[in-house]
Amino acid sequence: MDITLTPEQQALQLEIREYMKSIMSSAMIEEMKDPEYYEGGGPEYRKGLRKMGQDGWIALSWPKEYGGREATAIEQYIFTEEVMRSGFPYPFLTTEAIGPILAEYGSDEIRETVVKGILQGEVVIAIGYSEPGAGTDLAALKTKAEKNDNGWLINGQKIWTSLANFSDYIWLAARTDSDAVKKHKGLSMFLVPKDNPGFSHTPIWTLGVRTNATYFEDLQLDDKYQIGEVNKGWRLITGQLNRERLSLVNHGPIQILYEDVATWAAETQGKDGQPIISKPWVQTNLAKVKTGLEVLRVMNWKQAWAIEENRLGMEQASVAKVYGTEYFVEVYRLLMEVLGQDATIGGDSPGALLQGRLEHRYRVGSILTFGGGCNEVQRDIISAAGLWMPRAR
Amino acid sequence: MDFKLSAEQQDVQKLAIQIFADQTDNEHLRQFDNNSRYDTKLWSDLGETGILGISIDPVQGGMGFGFETLCLVIEEAGRSMAPAPLIPVLVSAALPLQKFGTEQQQSILGRVATGDCLISTAFAEPLNDDPLTPSTTAERVAGGWQLSGLKHCVPYGAQAEKILVSAQSSEGLVALWLSPDNEGIELTDQQSTSGEAQSHMTLTNVLVNDADIMAIGSDAETAMTYALQRTQAALCAFSVGMTDKMVRLTAGYTAEREQFDVKIATFQAVAHRAADAYIDVECLRLATSEAVSLLDQEKPADDSVKIAKIWCGDVTHRTSQASQHLHGGIGVDRDYPLFRYSLWSKQVELTLGGSAQLLSELGESIAETFLNR
Numbered sequence: 155m156d157i158t159l160t161p162e163q164q165a166l167q168l169e170i171r172e173y174m175k176s177i178m179s180s181a182m183i184e185e186m187k188d189p190e191y192y193e194g195g196g197p198e199y200r201k202g203l204r205k206m207g208q209d210g211w212i213a214l215s216w217p218k219e220y221g222g223r224e225a226t227a228i229e230q231y232i233f234t235e236e237v238m239r240s241g242f243p244y245p246f247l248t249t250e251a252i253g254p255i256l257a258e259y260g261s262d263e264i265r266e267t268v269v270k271g272i273l274q275g276e277v278v279i280a281i282g283y284s285e286p287g288a289g290t291d292l293a294a295l296k297t298k299a300e301k302n303d304n305g306w307l308i309n310g311q312k313i314w315t316s317l318a319n320f321s322d323y324i325w326l327a328a329r330t331d332s333d334a335v336k337k338h339k340g341l342s343m344f345l346v347p348k349d350n351p352g353f354s355h356t357p358i359w360t361l362g363v364r365t366n367a368t369y370f371e372d373l374q375l376d377d378k379y380q381i382g383e384v385n386k387g388w389r390l391i392t393g394q395l396n397r398e399r400l401s402l403v404n405h406g407p408i409q410i411l412y413e414d415v416a417t418w419a420a421e422t423q424g425k426d427g428q429p430i431i432s433k434p435w436v437q438t439n440l441a442k443v444k445t446g447l448e449v450l451r452v453m454n455w456k457q458a459w460a461i462e463e464n465r466l467g468m469e470q471a472s473v474a475k476v477y478g479t480e481y482f483v484e485v486y487r488l489l490m491e492v493l494g495q496d497a498t499i500g501g502d503s504p505g506a507l508l509q510g511r512l513e514h515r516y517r518v519g520s521i522l523t524f525g526g527g528c529n530e531v532q533r534d535i536i537s538a539a540g541l542w543m544p545r546a547r
Numbered sequence: 548m549d550f551k552l553s554a555e556q557q558d559v560q561k562l563a564i565q566i567f568a569d570q571t572d573n574e575h576l577r578q579f580d581n582n583s584r585y586d587t588k589l590w591s592d593l594g595e596t597g598i599l600g601i602s603i604d605p606v607q608g609g610m611g612f613g614f615e616t617l618c619l620v621i622e623e624a625g626r627s628m629a630p631a632p633l634i635p636v637l638v639s640a641a642l643p644l645q646k647f648g649t650e651q652q653q654s655i656l657g658r659v660a661t662g663d664c665l666i667s668t669a670f671a672e673p674l675n676d677d678p679l680t681p682s683t684t685a686e687r688v689a690g691g692w693q694l695s696g697l698k699h700c701v702p703y704g705a706q707a708e709k710i711l712v713s714a715q716s717s718e719g720l721v722a723l724w725l726s727p728d729n730e731g732i733e734l735t736d737q738q739s740t741s742g743e744a745q746s747h748m749t750l751t752n753v754l755v756n757d758a759d760i761m762a763i764g765s766d767a768e769t770a771m772t773y774a775l776q777r778t779q780a781a782l783c784a785f786s787v788g789m790t791d792k793m794v795r796l797t798a799g800y801t802a803e804r805e806q807f808d809v810k811i812a813t814f815q816a817v818a819h820r821a822a823d824a825y826i827d828v829e830c831l832r833l834a835t836s837e838a839v840s841l842l843d844q845e846k847p848a849d850d851s852v853k854i855a856k857i858w859c860g861d862v863t864h865r866t867s868q869a870s871q872h873l874h875g876g877i878g879v880d881r882d883y884p885l886f887r888y889s890l891w892s893k894q895v896e897l898t899l900g901g902s903a904q905l906l907s908e909l910g911e912s913i914a915e916t917f918l919n920r
């Protein structure tokens with residue numbers, strides 16, 4: 155076994171790290187201070203994304219026919235790690251999950267416009283799965299799409315449709331067969347252009363970020379925007395969720411938080427005149443963070459390697475999702491304890507530490523344990539697929 | 548980056564699985580419960596098939612494979628609870644002997660590889676498991692050294708032909724090989740949680756020949772660190788097999804056992820506790836792979852070994868308790884194999900550094916790194 159990056163992989167890592175500094179310009183950092191733009195959508199964000207498209211980074215993992223570099227899963231992981239580490243709100247789900255689906259199932263026209271637009275950094279897509287009555291039990295969704303002479307007529311409401319306030323399309327899951335015996339068998343996928351008059355949205359402000367409620371009222375959609383086989387949408391949804399699970403728990407952002415807090419603690423003196431890091435309890439907290447972080451890194455590397463080797467067990471993505479998301483929550487606490495009460499000062503206020511990044515991470519930390527398939531469902535998968543235990547009910 | 552085992556490693560792993568499977572059913576293991584014995588028949592089989600010589604130099608009759616390959620065998624021993632002193636003999640003693648011993652000292656390795664003799668290492672003293680700061684003292688005398696002090700929890704102290712010991716002298720640390728039948732050595736059996744044979748060893752003015760000295764000063768520190776880190780990592784590898792088996796026993800049992808007219812595995816609380824143990828074991832496996840791989844390649848591994856052993860301490864404890872809990876009464880019954888795993892879990896957890904102690908050591912090392920940046 156060799157659990158280290160090759161010189162080529164290290165070079166790629168450094169190249170992207172350097173490159174992302176140009177994307178995370180001071181104007182971009184300034185723009186992100188506006189809560190409206192924290193997850194992207196502002197002019198600087200659009201500019202940065204377009205540049206990444208032009209410079210060929212968005213297509214990194216894509217096939218050559220799309221101008222891609224056919225990066226391995228490990229290289230793609232390194233890319234994800236460095237982009238997340240930089241703090242740029244890169245639309246991974248658009249480029250890595252929905253983009254490839256559109257390339258595979260979309261018409262030539264969709265490929266020419268939407269897919270090309272994604273790769274050029276012009277197009278961002280929001281995900282419209284969740285509904286007020288359909289969260290973890292996603293297949294219970296009620297938004298309805300009916301076939302008519304002009305294509306499809308869509309009616310319904312979605313909730314938590316993140317990025318929908320600035321995205322160009324909504325990737326929508328809707329019910330096309332209300333009589334299907336099993337509820338996940340009557341679902342189909344649609345790509346809804348945001349400028350369609352049947353579409354509207356209102357903001358939802360969460361304790362961390364802005365998201366949206368979205369409405370589809372007598373929305374008439376051309377046939378070309380129905381993607382994949384009718385009534386077989388469930389497979390596209392779950393395939394995408396599996397990809398999402400791995401990129402959720404990338405170790406890059408935690409690595410830099412850990413390094414920044416440890417550096418701060420070494421450079422800052424407490425009231426006893428000694429560096430904060432000389433306190434035993436601070437050392438123990440940092441040791442706990444590092445103990446978990448090493449495993450998170452190797453786990454991610456091993457899964458990327460296993461994808462490359464075509465031997466990723468079904469329960470493995472669930473293991474990473476549960477371990478990573480619960481570890482994140484713990485890490486924010488351990489690192490905030492090191493900063494003390496000052497950790498609660500918001501980024502824009504005097505006295506804020508590390509630009510208030512931990513204060514913000516804490517606010518968004520809990521989303522991951524229930525989002526992306528709640529951790530209970532992941533544990534169900536682990537006990538069934540990893541341990542062959544019979545399922546409940 | 549490559550997580551694959553080499554073809555040769557896969558062969559060794561298969562061989563180990565097969566040998567252990569044949570000689571570790573519950574009835575057979577019962578003979579070795581709680582009587583401080585190891586399975587001499589199994590040991591000589593391991594010698595005959597070459598497994599004992601896996602990481603011993605071909606010059607001494609071994610196969611010369613690396614530490615990582617040896618750890619695959621140790622993992623299988625943990626999985627099967629094979630009553631065989633692989634870690635004390637092959638890791639704690641044979642590895643430093645091969646790396647730092649004189650030619651004469653190394654001549655014993657041939658008999659270690661065939662299974663004809665045991666060697667061991669005394670890391671611990673009462674209240675001190677750090678072999679770099681022993682209270683035992685060594686003093687130069689005519690023709691050699693004189694040793695006084697106390698070592699304990701010495702695995703197979705009474706059966707070993709040679710025991711690696713460290714002592715403090717005016718010239719720094721001394722690492723040397725003791726013969727337990729030397730005058731001035733008194734051995735008393737200690738009963739350990741796991742049932743592994745261990746000795747309490749009093750040293751009163753023991754004379755040691757120059758020929759038995761392995762290293763002095765910083766060389767001795769290097770040699771004892773080499774032995775210590777590899778032993779810690781080997782305990783982790785042993786625990787990977789051991790905890791993995793506990794989780795699988797638990798999954799199998801709860802999938803059969805019925806209460807309230809259903810298989811107890813179908814209670815989500817039961818399934819999720821097992822899933823958490825599964826995640827824990829995976830984390831231990833990854834931390835261990837990294838530490839073992841770095842040691843195998845002789846790369847810096849100070850923090851990685853500590854991290855692996857911290858996971859080892861936490862995961863052995865949690866998996867053992869979860870497994871016992873989900874089994875109910877049968878889990879503590881000596882007619883069912885789980886109890887052995889639980890006893891060994893506690894033994895390994897506390898051997899050569901528990902999690903709290905190692906977290907504190909790791910924290911100091913982190914502080915040092917960031918203060919010197």
Ligand SMILES: Cc1cc2nc3c(=O)[nH]c(=O)nc-3n(C[C@H](O)[C@H](O)[C@H](O)COP(=O)(O)OP(=O)(O)OC[C@H]3O[C@@H](n4cnc5c(N)ncnc54)[C@H](O)[C@@H]3O)c2cc1C
Nearest residue numbers: 281282283284289290291314315316365524525526528530
């Ligand atoms: C900030 C934010 C952004 C989001 N972005 C998007 C987005 O862009 N697009 C989108 O479609 N959705 C998005 N979501 C929605 C997210 O995917 C859902 O919140 C998630 O699927 C959980 O659904 P729910 O909130 O309805 O919780 P519920 O499904 O009601 O679950 C609540 C809790 O019930 C328990 N539970 C549920 N099912 C089980 C089970 N089978 N076994 C045991 N316990 C169970 C769990 O503890 C779970 O956490 C976002 C949510 C937030 C908060």
